[in-house]
Amino acid sequence: MSLRFKKGRANSITPELLTDRRVQLLLGWFVQGDIETLQPVLDQEDGIRYPALDPIVDDPSGAEPFLESLVYNKILDKRACGYILSCKGCGAILSLEVEREDASNGDGPNPTFESKMRCRRCGSNSTIDESSLRPVYSYTIHPDAIEVASSMLLVKPLLDFLSERGFTTHSPGILTGNSDIQHIFDIIAYPEGREDRSLAIDFAISHQAHGEAPVIAMFAKSYDCNPFKSLLVAIPRLTKSAKLLAKQYGIECLETKDTEGLWKKLIRAIPPAAKMDFETLDVMTLLALPDHLRKTASIVCDEGRITARGVSDVTRRSRAVESGYLNQLVQMGYLRKDRGGRRVYFSVREEDE
Numbered sequence: 001m002s003l004r005f006k007k008g009r010a011n012s013i014t015p016e017l018l019t020d021r022r023v024q025l026l027l028g029w030f031v032q033g034d035i036e037t038l039q040p041v042l043d044q045e046d047g048i049r050y051p052a053l054d055p056i057v058d059d060p061s062g063a064e065p066f067l068e069s070l071v072y073n074k075i076l077d078k079r080a081c082g083y084i085l086s087c088k089g090c091g092a093i094l095s096l097e098v099e100r101e102d103a104s105n106g107d108g109p110n111p112t113f114e115s116k117m118r119c120r121r122c123g124s125n126s127t128i129d130e131s132s133l134r135p136v137y138s139y140t141i142h143p144d145a146i147e148v149a150s151s152m153l154l155v156k157p158l159l160d161f162l163s164e165r166g167f168t169t170h171s172p173g174i175l176t177g178n179s180d181i182q183h184i185f186d187i188i189a190y191p192e193g194r195e196d197r198s199l200a201i202d203f204a205i206s207h208q209a210h211g212e213a214p215v216i217a218m219f220a221k222s223y224d225c226n227p228f229k230s231l232l233v234a235i236p237r238l239t240k241s242a243k244l245l246a247k248q249y250g251i252e253c254l255e256t257k258d259t260e261g262l263w264k265k266l267i268r269a270i271p272p273a274a275k276m277d278f279e280t281l282d283v284m285t286l287l288a289l290p291d292h293l294r295k296t297a298s299i300v301c302d303e304g305r306i307t308a309r310g311v312s313d314v315t316r317r318s319r320a321v322e323s324g325y326l327n328q329l330v331q332m333g334y335l336r337k338d339r340g341g342r343r344v345y346f347s348v349r350e351e352d353e
């Protein structure tokens, strides 16, 4: 299996399209068999909605243009699967009639609405005729897109790899941050029952080197959620400055041009689920920490037990900043936290704790 993009194929899954993570996830669901057909439903508030798209489309009104663009690019096929009936007075959607797939006689569905319907929004009575009906569509993956998608997509094989390593997986996966904001990662994996040991993975796929943007996005989400480990998979690679930034932020990045290289690197980067455990803070670990955390961690090592104020007196960074770093080190498992009266103390976690 190779990730190299083939040019001049009949279908149009271009690298540009694959850089859209919505496209990646949607294709992944089709290829994995999680979705067979995207079917519309009528939602009292949002009108026509494709529930399967909820995790990737922020606004239900964006679903149809998104799907149509995929039809245009021969990634999806569409089929008239029913009609929606709109109020002539205010345009509100009154009803959706979807035909069962096996009931289709080839001519498309025949509408069987009442001859008159009263609108709940504006109260007017609509006489039903051609002008109040509009077809709705269901979408399936275009046959030619399946092969290309399955070889290009990483999500499915990576989920398999993680399952083999003993992880429970979610794609996309959601973690709630300290801010109570829910952040979406392309994959969240954790040893069974140990959601506090979450591995958060995002993909950045392009036909050229990535700048800082995916690194910054990963940092912002990880800073808020403190996953046990964050991994950014960059295809084909990051720019030099993006790599430096990732190092500074403590974001682990994995660059790869093809899937074979990816597996070799993943085996090194992702331990078996049973080994996803806290490490003790030794010299090597200290050296591997990003600068801003290393400074804080070293002071705790020197002092044994110390408050955020105590650390901030040494580093001259604000107490709030040190408190953030200390809590991050607690989440990472390097430090422990205890209370002495009204103060919160941080100390180094012992090996067998």
Ligand SMILES: [Zn+2]
Binding pocket: 087, 088, 089, 090, 091, 092, 119, 120, 121, 122, 123, 124
């Ligand atoms: Zn109306």
